[in-house]
Amino acid sequence: MTSGIDRDATLSDLGEFGLIGQISGIVASTAPGEDVLVGPGDDAAVLRVRKGHVVVSTDVMVEGRHFRRDWAEALDVGHRAAAQNLSDINAMGGRAQWLTVGLAAPADLPAAWALDFTRGFAEECALVGAGLVGGDVSRADQIVISVTAIGACTISPVLRSGATPGDVVAICGRQGWAAGGLAVLGRGFRSPRVLVESYRRPAPPYDAGPTAADAGATSMIDISDGLLAEAGHLAAGSGVSLDIETGAFEVPEPLVAVGAALGADPLQFILGGGDDHALLATFPADVPLPDGWTRIGSVRALAAGGQSSVTVDGEVYDGPTGWSHF
Amino acid sequence: MTSGIDRDATLSDLGEFGLIGQISGIVASTAPGEDVLVGPGDDAAVLRVRKGHVVVSTDVMVEGRHFRRDWAEALDVGHRAAAQNLSDINAMGGRAQWLTVGLAAPADLPAAWALDFTRGFAEECALVGAGLVGGDVSRADQIVISVTAIGACTISPVLRSGATPGDVVAICGRQGWAAGGLAVLGRGFRSPRVLVESYRRPAPPYDAGPTAADAGATSMIDISDGLLAEAGHLAAGSGVSLDIETGAFEVPEPLVAVGAALGADPLQFILGGGDDHALLATFPADVPLPDGWTRIGSVRALAAGGQSSVTVDGEVYDGPTGWSHF
Numbered sequence: 097m098t099s100g101i102d103r104d105a106t107l108s109d110l111g112e113f114g115l116i117g118q119i120s121g122i123v124a125s126t127a128p129g130e131d132v133l134v135g136p137g138d139d140a141a142v143l144r145v146r147k148g149h150v151v152v153s154t155d156v157m158v159e160g161r162h163f164r165r166d167w168a169e170a171l172d173v174g175h176r177a178a179a180q181n182l183s184d185i186n187a188m189g190g191r192a193q194w195l196t197v198g199l200a201a202p203a204d205l206p207a208a209w210a211l212d213f214t215r216g217f218a219e220e221c222a223l224v225g226a227g228l229v230g231g232d233v234s235r236a237d238q239i240v241i242s243v244t245a246i247g248a249c250t251i252s253p254v255l256r257s258g259a260t261p262g263d264v265v266a267i268c269g270r271q272g273w274a275a276g277g278l279a280v281l282g283r284g285f286r287s288p289r290v291l292v293e294s295y296r297r298p299a300p301p302y303d304a305g306p307t308a309a310d311a312g313a314t315s316m317i318d319i320s321d322g323l324l325a326e327a328g329h330l331a332a333g334s335g336v337s338l339d340i341e342t343g344a345f346e347v348p349e350p351l352v353a354v355g356a357a358l359g360a361d362p363l364q365f366i367l368g369g370g371d372d373h374a375l376l377a378t379f380p381a382d383v384p385l386p387d388g389w390t391r392i393g394s395v396r397a398l399a400a401g402g403q404s405s406v407t408v409d410g411e412v413y414d415g416p417t418g419w420s421h422f
Numbered sequence: 423m424t425s426g427i428d429r430d431a432t433l434s435d436l437g438e439f440g441l442i443g444q445i446s447g448i449v450a451s452t453a454p455g456e457d458v459l460v461g462p463g464d465d466a467a468v469l470r471v472r473k474g475h476v477v478v479s480t481d482v483m484v485e486g487r488h489f490r491r492d493w494a495e496a497l498d499v500g501h502r503a504a505a506q507n508l509s510d511i512n513a514m515g516g517r518a519q520w521l522t523v524g525l526a527a528p529a530d531l532p533a534a535w536a537l538d539f540t541r542g543f544a545e546e547c548a549l550v551g552a553g554l555v556g557g558d559v560s561r562a563d564q565i566v567i568s569v570t571a572i573g574a575c576t577i578s579p580v581l582r583s584g585a586t587p588g589d590v591v592a593i594c595g596r597q598g599w600a601a602g603g604l605a606v607l608g609r610g611f612r613s614p615r616v617l618v619e620s621y622r623r624p625a626p627p628y629d630a631g632p633t634a635a636d637a638g639a640t641s642m643i644d645i646s647d648g649l650l651a652e653a654g655h656l657a658a659g660s661g662v663s664l665d666i667e668t669g670a671f672e673v674p675e676p677l678v679a680v681g682a683a684l685g686a687d688p689l690q691f692i693l694g695g696g697d698d699h700a701l702l703a704t705f706p707a708d709v710p711l712p713d714g715w716t717r718i719g720s721v722r723a724l725a726a727g728g729q730s731s732v733t734v735d736g737e738v739y740d741g742p743t744g745w746s747h748f
Contacts, residue, residue, distance in 0.1 A: 133579075138583075139510040139582070139642075140477040140516070141477070143477075143478060145475070149469060150470075150476065151466040153467070154524050156560040188468065190466070198482040198569075198570075200566045230479060232481045234488070235487055237563055237564050238563050240562055242524030244522055253460065256464050
């Protein structure tokens with residue numbers, strides 16, 4: 097898939113400026129973001145902001161921790177690296193426009209890996225009309241990818257802090273599929289394929305953020321580290337408690353199958369899983385939920401003692417709620 | 423210097439959210455950037471762009487490659503990480519306003535290192551009125567720091583591509599001091615202190631970029647990887663050749679001393695050194711150079727064969743010109 101270089105060439109063979117030249121070629125051949133006055137190649141990119149506020153988010157992915165080269169192709173890792181950042185902008189109610197990538201990698205990394213990664217990244221950006229506008233490369237012992245996404249919000253951004261007792265809790269997008277895929281990969285399996293593919297290349301509901309903002313969502317968050325963990329961030333940010341109702345979830349057939357095969361409750365993938373980049377939001381109870389959103393719980397006043405909390409069917413949940421990076 | 427945590431605590435002891443909480447505390451206690459509507463803590467930062475274009479740059483720093491923990495304190499590494507990104511915005515003629523940091527680090531890194539780094543970073547940002555508005559942390563085998571700086575340009579940004587034959591080449595800021603400091607550290611010395619300090623904590627001429635843009639600079643670049651290497655980027659970007667005149671440099675006394683001690687020509691530090699983040703620019707010959715800028719050469723038409731080149735005193739230079747990362 098990579099043209100002009102030997103598939104066996106390493107980053108060391110290509111050299112820093114050779115690599116940058118190849119990456120620039122890929123970027124130039126994909127859809128630029130809108131309003132890019134100066135793209136990669138200068139000290140900085142120059143961008144035209146038409147109106148509204150600018151929304152910025154940075155996420156780090158580390159080989160062996162967020163991805164494994166034997167579990168996903170470089171193209172998929174590129175899609176996922178872009179998706180998780182595009183999703184952060186989505187979760188504010190914004191639309192991503194420009195992204196930069198800081199890539200640190202071993203000198204013996206196949207150059208084709210870096211270029212396929214770039215291609216996947218640019219393809220995912222193009223799904224929302226965004227473009228890769230800059231970045232940097234350096235040598236390191238391990239692949240570390242740091243992505244910054246910049247977007248625009250034309251209406252007030254939806255924060256984590258606006259949920260109010262009485263609001264409805266709702267979700268949009270697949271939830272638990274990536275966690276199911278990761279679980280089977282961890283046991284050495286490659287199927288159900290639909291779950292493995294969901295882990296390798298998530299399909300975040302990119303239109304759902306701005307739509308929810310327009311509809312009057314009171315708070316919103318991207319589910320990257322686990323549904324209950326992110327619900328906890330919303331609850332803490334808003335000074336409320338949330339109750340999640342498991343009866344609201346239709347457990348998809350592939351998750352039922354994986355649960356049976358691994359001896360796990362498939363609901364665990366839904367409640368504790370991240371990486372699908374579904375959106376979690378709260379809406380006033382009298383607002384009709386936009387298309388694609390499903391009610392999964394309710395916002396309550398603070399629990400006794402003034403501590404925000406997340407309950408499942410009214411009870412404390414003792415399964416895994418998410419992922420901590422240290 | 424770090425309050426509220428044990429100096430022996432590691433990132434693993436603190437945990438991801440403990441670390442983020444401490445970092446947020448440091449950020450909250452330093453000057454916020456202007457026009458930050460939502461700072462760290464949500465899915466994305468929200469920023470108000472008043473007018474002009476947005477300028478964005480990303481740089482990666484890797485432990486063992488760009489810095490060593492035994493050669494510089496965390497506070498200094500923080501200053502330097504911010505400085506090199508602020509300098510990229512400077513080199514466009516812009517003013518940096520907002521920065522994000524992606525930090526990957528080993529679980530056994532002392533938490534105090536990460537917090538002192540953050541403090542130094544925020545202090546350097548405050549020098550130009552910019553603020554740390556977001557970021558991410560993850561575990562990795564090695565410290566990798568990826569910084570994105572976002573700024574505003576109220577006049578047309580100055581690119582690498584505008585140099586014209588007949589223009590004057592000029593520099594602003596210390597040049598060669600950091601390279602001299604790095605050379606003595608590499609030999610196990612800690613003096614001359616002024617050079618070592620220049621390496622640890624550069625002092626880029628932050629006002630020089632916008633001033634040069636106002637004065638009519640035709641092209642401009644940040645000298646991070648070596649004066650001649652960056653001159654080569656300007657020459658290639660503009661389709662011209664540059665000649666650098668060594669007689670234009672006053673070799674500072676500490677560099678003379680280091681050259682004598684190490685048996686090196688001190689001009690090598692000036693011509694091949696980076697990391698001071700001086701600015702290199704071209705100006706029309708009839709424009710008076712702004713304060714702080716020194717003429718060091720001239721822009722010529724393309725060399726025979728149509729190849730852009732950089733010469734030193736009219737001759738091909740065969741010493742080191744800069745640094746490549748693979």
